[in-house]
Amino acid sequence: MRRGNQPVGxxxxxxxxxxxxxxxxxxxxxxxxxxxxxVGEELSDVVLYLIRLAxxxxxxxxxxxxxxxxxxxxxxxxxxxxxxxxxxN
Numbered sequence: 001m002r003r004g005n006q007p008v009g010x011x012x013x014x015x016x017x018x019x020x021x022x023x024x025x026x027x028x029x030x031x032x033x034x035x036x037x038x039v040g041e042e043l044s045d046v047v048l049y050l051i052r053l054a055x056x057x058x059x060x061x062x063x064x065x066x067x068x069x070x071x072x073x074x075x076x077x078x079x080x081x082x083x084x085x086x087x088x089n
Contacts, residue, residue, distance in 0.1 A: 010049050014042035 017038055021029050030039050054061045 006049060010042070010045045014039070014046055017042060 017035060018026050018030075029035055051061065053059075054064075
């Protein structure tokens with residue numbers, strides 16, 4: 001594995017793609033080229049890095065994700081968190 005802030009760099013490159021457009025149009029823009037291809041490339045970089053890191057550290061990602069989702073489900077009951085999120089200005 002490479003040293004340094006590689007995972008932060010990969011996530012930063014992904015986040016950079018969404019910094020310009022307004023939040024309400026981001027999803028629509030990400031469906032069109034060339035942004036769609038770039039998003040796919042950057043997401044792939046992040047996923048591949050995480051898979052490699054998990055392998056090196058001996059972490060079963062599927063198991064860890066399952067445990068995390070179960071834990072969140074117990075803390076954040078859907079009945080208690082319904083509605084529309086407020087828009088940040």
